[in-house]
Amino acid sequence: VAELNETQDPRRRSWVETANARDTDFPVQNLPFGVFRRPGGAPQGGVAIGDQILDLAAGLSEGLFEGDVASAAQAAAGAGLNPLMALESGAVSALRRRLSDLLRSGGPDEARVKPLADRLLVSMADATMELPAAIGDYTDFSCSTHHMMRMGGGTVRPVFLHLPVGYHGRASSLRVSGAEVVRPLGQVAGKDGQAVFGPEPQLDFELEFAAFVGRGNALGRPIPIGEAEDHIFGYCLLNDWSARAIQFFEMALGPFLGKSFLTTISPWVVTHEAMAPFHTTAFVRPEADPPIPAYLRSEADRRAGGLDVRLEALLSTEAMRRRGDPPQRIVATNFRYIYWTLAQMLAHHASGGCDMNPGDLFASGTVSGPEDEAKACLMEANERGTRALALPGGESRLWLEDGDEVQIRGRAEREGFVPIGFGPCDGRVAAAEAKA
Amino acid sequence: VAELNETQDPRRRSWVETANARDTDFPVQNLPFGVFRRPGGAPQGGVAIGDQILDLAAGLSEGLFEGDVASAAQAAAGAGLNPLMALESGAVSALRRRLSDLLRSGGPDEARVKPLADRLLVSMADATMELPAAIGDYTDFSCSTHHMMRMGGGTVRPVFLHLPVGYHGRASSLRVSGAEVVRPLGQVAGKDGQAVFGPEPQLDFELEFAAFVGRGNALGRPIPIGEAEDHIFGYCLLNDWSARAIQFFEMALGPFLGKSFLTTISPWVVTHEAMAPFHTTAFVRPEADPPIPAYLRSEADRRAGGLDVRLEALLSTEAMRRRGDPPQRIVATNFRYIYWTLAQMLAHHASGGCDMNPGDLFASGTVSGPEDEAKACLMEANERGTRALALPGGESRLWLEDGDEVQIRGRAEREGFVPIGFGPCDGRVAAAEAKA
Numbered sequence: 001v002a003e004l005n006e007t008q009d010p011r012r013r014s015w016v017e018t019a020n021a022r023d024t025d026f027p028v029q030n031l032p033f034g035v036f037r038r039p040g041g042a043p044q045g046g047v048a049i050g051d052q053i054l055d056l057a058a059g060l061s062e063g064l065f066e067g068d069v070a071s072a073a074q075a076a077a078g079a080g081l082n083p084l085m086a087l088e089s090g091a092v093s094a095l096r097r098r099l100s101d102l103l104r105s106g107g108p109d110e111a112r113v114k115p116l117a118d119r120l121l122v123s124m125a126d127a128t129m130e131l132p133a134a135i136g137d138y139t140d141f142s143c144s145t146h147h148m149m150r151m152g153g154g155t156v157r158p159v160f161l162h163l164p165v166g167y168h169g170r171a172s173s174l175r176v177s178g179a180e181v182v183r184p185l186g187q188v189a190g191k192d193g194q195a196v197f198g199p200e201p202q203l204d205f206e207l208e209f210a211a212f213v214g215r216g217n218a219l220g221r222p223i224p225i226g227e228a229e230d231h232i233f234g235y236c237l238l239n240d241w242s243a244r245a246i247q248f249f250e251m252a253l254g255p256f257l258g259k260s261f262l263t264t265i266s267p268w269v270v271t272h273e274a275m276a277p278f279h280t281t282a283f284v285r286p287e288a289d290p291p292i293p294a295y296l297r298s299e300a301d302r303r304a305g306g307l308d309v310r311l312e313a314l315l316s317t318e319a320m321r322r323r324g325d326p327p328q329r330i331v332a333t334n335f336r337y338i339y340w341t342l343a344q345m346l347a348h349h350a351s352g353g354c355d356m357n358p359g360d361l362f363a364s365g366t367v368s369g370p371e372d373e374a375k376a377c378l379m380e381a382n383e384r385g386t387r388a389l390a391l392p393g394g395e396s397r398l399w400l401e402d403g404d405e406v407q408i409r410g411r412a413e414r415e416g417f418v419p420i421g422f423g424p425c426d427g428r429v430a431a432a433e434a435k436a
Numbered sequence: 437v438a439e440l441n442e443t444q445d446p447r448r449r450s451w452v453e454t455a456n457a458r459d460t461d462f463p464v465q466n467l468p469f470g471v472f473r474r475p476g477g478a479p480q481g482g483v484a485i486g487d488q489i490l491d492l493a494a495g496l497s498e499g500l501f502e503g504d505v506a507s508a509a510q511a512a513a514g515a516g517l518n519p520l521m522a523l524e525s526g527a528v529s530a531l532r533r534r535l536s537d538l539l540r541s542g543g544p545d546e547a548r549v550k551p552l553a554d555r556l557l558v559s560m561a562d563a564t565m566e567l568p569a570a571i572g573d574y575t576d577f578s579c580s581t582h583h584m585m586r587m588g589g590g591t592v593r594p595v596f597l598h599l600p601v602g603y604h605g606r607a608s609s610l611r612v613s614g615a616e617v618v619r620p621l622g623q624v625a626g627k628d629g630q631a632v633f634g635p636e637p638q639l640d641f642e643l644e645f646a647a648f649v650g651r652g653n654a655l656g657r658p659i660p661i662g663e664a665e666d667h668i669f670g671y672c673l674l675n676d677w678s679a680r681a682i683q684f685f686e687m688a689l690g691p692f693l694g695k696s697f698l699t700t701i702s703p704w705v706v707t708h709e710a711m712a713p714f715h716t717t718a719f720v721r722p723e724a725d726p727p728i729p730a731y732l733r734s735e736a737d738r739r740a741g742g743l744d745v746r747l748e749a750l751l752s753t754e755a756m757r758r759r760g761d762p763p764q765r766i767v768a769t770n771f772r773y774i775y776w777t778l779a780q781m782l783a784h785h786a787s788g789g790c791d792m793n794p795g796d797l798f799a800s801g802t803v804s805g806p807e808d809e810a811k812a813c814l815m816e817a818n819e820r821g822t823r824a825l826a827l828p829g830g831e832s833r834l835w836l837e838d839g840d841e842v843q844i845r846g847r848a849e850r851e852g853f854v855p856i857g858f859g860p861c862d863g864r865v866a867a868a869e870a871k872a
Contacts, residue, residue, distance in 0.1 A: 136572075137608050142689060159688050162631045163623050167689040168604040168696070172573050172791045173655055182656035184788035187599050187729060195598045197729050200788075219609055219698065220618035246788060252595050253578060253603040254690020257788040260604070262655065293623060293633050352620035352636075352682060352693040355608045 002229075002276035005093075007031070007100040010418045015105045015114055016121065018050030025268075025411070025421025026050055028104050031096055032234070032268035032423075033081050036127040043079040043130045048268050048423065049103050052121040059102070062116055064109070069098045080134045081269065085214045085233040085358035092214075092233070093273055129176045129267035132236075133212060133359035138174055138263070139349060140208075140240060140255075141166035142365035143340045150368065150380040161289050163296070164340040164348045166362070169240075170260035174361070176267040177424045183402065183432040184261040186246035195249065199432035202244035202385065203400040207313045207376040207408050209335045210238040210363035211342045212269055216356045223350040225298045228343035229305070231356065234269040237311070237408045237425035238363045244379060244399070265361070266408070266425040274420060278412040279304040282341045295351055296344045305341030309412045310334055311367055313376065317395055318403035325392050327407055331376050335410075337369035402431045438665075438712035441529075443467070443536045446854045451541045451550055452557065454486030461704075461847070461857025462486055464540050467532055468670070468704035468859075469517055472563040479515040479566045484704050484859065485539050488557040495538070498552055500545070505534045516570045517705065521650045521669040521794035528650075528669070529709055565612045565703035568672075569648060569795035574610055574699070575785060576644075576676060576691075577602035578801035579776045586804065586816040597725045599732070600776040600784045602798070605676075606696035610797070612703040613860045619838065619868040620697040622682035631685065635868035638680035638821065639836040643749045643812040643844050645771045646674040646799035647778045648705055655791040661734045664779035665741070667792065670705040673747070673844045673861035674799045680815060680835070701797070702844070702861040710856060714848040715740040718777045731787055732780045741777030745848045746770055747803055749812065753831055754839035761828050763843055767812050771846075773805035838867045 006012075007029065013020050014028040026032065026048040036046050036053050046053040056077035059065060065073040072095035075083035084092065101107040113120070142148065142165050148156045159165060183199050190196035214233035217223050223231055240263055247258025282305045285292075298305075311334060314327035340348075342364070350356055368376040375381040378399055381389055388396040400406070408425040442448075443465065449456050450464040462468065462484040472482050472489050482489040492513035495501060501509040508531035511519035520528065537543040549556070578584065578601050584592045595601060619635050626632035650669030653659050659667055676699055683694025718741045721728075734741075747770060750763035776784075778800070786792055804812040811817040814835055817825055824832040836842070844861040 137606060157688055159686060163686060165686065165688045166692055168606050168692065170573060170604050170790060171607070172793055172796070173789075175655070180656070182789050185658065185731075186788045195726065195729065197731055219611070220616070222621065243788065250595060250599060250601065252593055252601045256602055256604065257785070257790065261789040290631065293631065295621075295633055349693070352622045352679065352697045353609075353618050354606060354693065354696040357608055360608070 002273045004276050007096055007273065008277050008417060010416060012100065012104045014049060014103050015110060016050045016052050016103060018052065024050055025423050027418045027420060028100060029418045030270060030274050030420040031099050032270045032274065033076055033084065033132065034268045035080060035130040035132050036122065037130060038122055039126060045076040045078055045081060047099055051124050053124055053127055054103065055120055055122055058120050062119065064102060064113065065098060069094050080359065082133050082359040085133060085212060089214065089230055089272065092271065096271065096273055131174060131176055132267060132269050135171050135174055135359055135361050136357045137360045138169040138171040139166050139362040140169040140365065141345050141362060143338045143345065144365055144368045145339050146337060146370055146374065147366040147368035147376065147380065150375065164345045166345065166349065167254040169263065173260050174263045174265060176265060177426045179262060179264055179427060181241055181262055181427040181429045183429060184243050184246060184257065185432055186243060186257055188245035188249050200243035200246055201399065203429060204242040204244050204378045205313065205400065205406045206240035206242055206366040207311055207331055207333065208238040208240050208363040208365060209309065209311065209367055209410070210236050210265060210361055213356045213360040214358060216358055217350050219355040220353040222353060223347055225296055225301060225343060225347040228347040231346060232272050232342060234271040235275060236269055237266040237410050237422045239264040239406060239408050239425055239427060240363065241427065242377065264425055264427045266422045268423045270420065270422055275307060275412060277414050277417040278308045280306040280308040280336050282306040285339065296347055301341050301343050305343050306336045308334065308336050308414065309410050311408065311410045314407040316405045317391060319393055319395055320391065323393060328391055330381065330389060331373065333367050333369045333374035333376050335367055337374065338364050338367060400429050402429050404429045438709045440712050443532055443709065444713050444853060446852060448536065448540045450485060450539050451546060452486045452488050452539060454488065457486065460486055461859050463854045463856060464536060465854045466706060466710050466856040467535050468706045468710065469512055469520065469568065470704045471516060471566040471568050472558065473566060474558055475562060481512040481514055481517060483535055487560050489560055489563055490539065490556055491558055494556050498555065500538060500549065501534060505530050516795065518569050518795040521569060521648060525650065525666055525708065528707065532707065532709055567610060567612055568703060568705050571607050571610055571795055571797045572793045573796045574605040574607040575602050575798040576605040576801065577781050577798060579774045579781065580801055580804045581775050582773060582806055582810065583802040583804040583812065583816065586811065600781045602781065602785065603690040605699065609696050610699045610701060612701060613862045615698060615700055615863060617677055617698055617863040617865045619865060620679050620682060620693065621868055622679060622693055624681035624685045636679035636682055637835065639865060640678040640680050640814045641749065641836065641842045642676035642678055642802040643747055643767055643769065644674040644676050644799045644801060645745065645747065645803055645846065646672050646701060646797055649792045649796040650794060652793040653786050653791055656789040658789060659783050659786040661732055661737060661779060661783040664783040667782060668708050668778060670707040671711060672705055673702040673846050673858045675700040675842060675844050675861055675863060676799065677863065678813065700861055700863045702859045704859045706856065706858055711743060711848060713850050713853040714744045716742040716744040716772050718742040721775065732783055737777050737779050741779050742772045744770065744772050744850065745846050747844065747846045750843040752841045753827060755829055755831060756827065759829060764827055766817065766825060767809065769803050769805045769810035769812050771803055773810065774800050774803060836865050838865050840865050
């Protein structure tokens with residue numbers, strides 16, 4: 001579990017004024033890494049601070065980093081964060097301390113750095129975000145028993161209690177927030193047992209939380225559970241857009257085209273260390289559940305392997321936006337409801353010898369909880385297609401319609417610490433016809 | 437469908453004498469691309485000819501390629517073939533014509549090229565092969581009804597007849613022929629409904645055939661069936677090593693750790709054009725089967741979308757090797773038994789908008805046929821674990837034991853053409869204990 005240190009100190013404030021706003025996702029305690037483009041520019045690494053991005057290449061050319069910290073900044077300054085993710089966690093931590101010192105009020109170099117603000121900072125409003133890393137492999141787990149229960153009609157298959165069930169996802173169709181959700185075409189079950197090819201009629205989202213792998217492991221060399229968290233670089237939000245009719249028609253060997261038309265992530269990677277204050281007891285499994293197998297059991301993980309992150313999904317329709325209505329919150333849940341910890345997912349993933357590489361991404365599965373409002377996809381909320389959601393202005397939804405926009409948000413909060421967020425994870429549905 | 441041209445002319449012979457042997461996989465009609473290392477050297481692109489490799493970088497520095505052909509050779513000369521795969525098929529074809537002219541007896545530059553042989557050629561015996569491309573995504577289809585029938589206990593689920601069923605595989609654990617097969621650890625079903633963690637007791641192989649994607653498609657833009665074959669760069673053999681006990685215990689959302697400890701491919705990519713003589717009528721589906729949906733139907737594909745490739749698997753045990761016994765053939769099958777064509781698999785894969793990229797790999801699934809000897813994995817041959825295979829010297833096998841080596845071979849033959857092969861796709865099983 002990551003350590004608390006001065007970078008999470010709630011007394012720290014930034015000379016970037018927007019980083020001190022109560023509702024910002026990016027106070028000086030967060031400092032997530034991402035890849036952005038200036039207008040017309042090439043992809044490069046940066047750090048979110050308030051509504052600004054610290055340009056790491058600019059910081060390097062101004063000589064703001066020295067020695068090993070300069071090497072780490074260099075590793076974070078390119079078109080993908082993979083070299084940064086491959087570093088020992090100590091090197092990432094040293095870079096974070098320096099970034100905190102550069103951006104905080106009263107830091108050691110404030111007098112030198114503040115006058116350089118025009119060169120060092122890029123407004124988020126002017127930048128385009130890119131995928132934060134070259135994602136070699138993407139894995140989607142399914143670790144919410146609440147989700148499985150509701151999707152399975154009241155039962156959870158025993159295997160979900162024995163191990164973190166997962167499947168390989170499609171890496172190529174991952175995009176950052178804002179990518180258009182083109183409704184997929186596909187074969188679905190027709191009326192009389194016939195198959196019908198056409199636009200997906202039951203388009204859904206799934207609110208998920210995901211982790212980027214830091215240092216990897218060699219093929220054939222498992223990652224012990226006690227070391228797994230140290231292999232996690234950081235976190236993002238993820239929308240596992242799901243074409244339910246395609247998915248349920250095709251699914252013999254797991255999800256395939258029902259999921260691979262697009263997966264959206266939030267562009268900023270909140271580091272393992274930034275999340276240190278928000279660890280919590282892992283979801284306490286019922287006594288009657290199978291014991292945790294030895295290769296997934298560690299006292300530290302059991303004590304603090306969970307993460308307390310409030311997660312919500314908001315929906316806006318074309319009509320709502322036309323009227324100027326705000327998006328309606330349709331999900332409110334928390335990552336602590338997940339049955340297995342992220343460390344357990346990673347240790348399990350590598351337990352058979354599968355090699356994990358820096359920049360690999362793995363997601364938790366739909367983060368559903370016990371409450372009604374914690375049903376984290378439409379198929380749960382609509383009770384498997386039987387009960388439409390009521391929306392403002394007399395609209396209702398069983399499934400997503402063209403023009404609908406889903407926004408996922410996350411926020412970690414704990415008494416005595418400054419809350420941090422994850423930035424946007426948004427997508428708007430476009431008609432299949434537009435590009436078919 | 438690729439065109440016949442002078443590069444497949446059976447009268448062509450090579451001044452590299454080993455390329456004229458009757459049993460070589462690499463006559464001058466084949467010319468597959470791969471990535472190799474000289475002793476102590478960096479990965480670089482080459483072309484197989486007999487028992488030699490043509491070093492493309494050396495050919496470029498000798499000025500053997502000009503204009504667009506030099507650009508294509510440059511794209512093939514690096515540490516991965518992805519830039520070559522991204523080219524229009526015409527550019528690849530032009531490079532192939534030039535390679536054929538350089539390596540054939542009586543070619544236009546023979547007098548100039550032969551004296552350079554020491555610089556241009558590297559003996560395969562001295563080279564180490566690497567993955568031929570950076571494989572962004574790997575997909576495994578399951579397109580043999582014979583395999584499904586035997587694995588499923590006599591029935592094939594209808595969806596396998598409606599569409600090419602596939603799942604996302606793990607890209608990171610792909611390796612070329614020769615990689616050690618470390619027996620994976622994992623949870624399997626114990627005696628009394630308990631889960632047990634330990635070395636896989638039912639290690640199996642699956643003989644498969646695979647294709648590399650050439651030019652890709654943009655997200656949200658399907659590849660029409662009529663264009664799909666032009667997006668296939670070439671082919672290789674694949675062993676989908678399978679840990680059956682792990683696989684059947686874990687499988688709720690498709691194969692995961694039961695398959696991701698290692699997947700072996702043959703290192704040479706036989707191009708689409710080299711395979712032009714070996715096209716055949718696609719497997720004729722029974723009249724009673726569902727009609728082929730429009731997005732997977734093309735007359736050209738129906739007429740010649742299949743490939744006639746003899747495929748076999750050989751097994752040798754430690755005891756057999758100690759006695760000097762040759763490997764025993766345990767599978768003899770043919771790729772023409774596959775129910776869907778590779779073009780149909782690719783068109784289906786992209787039909788929902790999933791973006792395919794140059795260097796992506798997709799495999800056919802176990803290539804089983806109707807005959808007893810065409811059972812292309814142990815689980816079929818041993819009748820789901822009930823009937824052991826007899827081996828020389830009184831040995832028998834239900835599943836793979838430590839020290840067992842599986843070799844997969846492929847050969848395309850047709851009257852009036854020179855047969856071509858795929859090179860080795862081998863792996864030897866090592867004990868789980870060795871690296872656990």
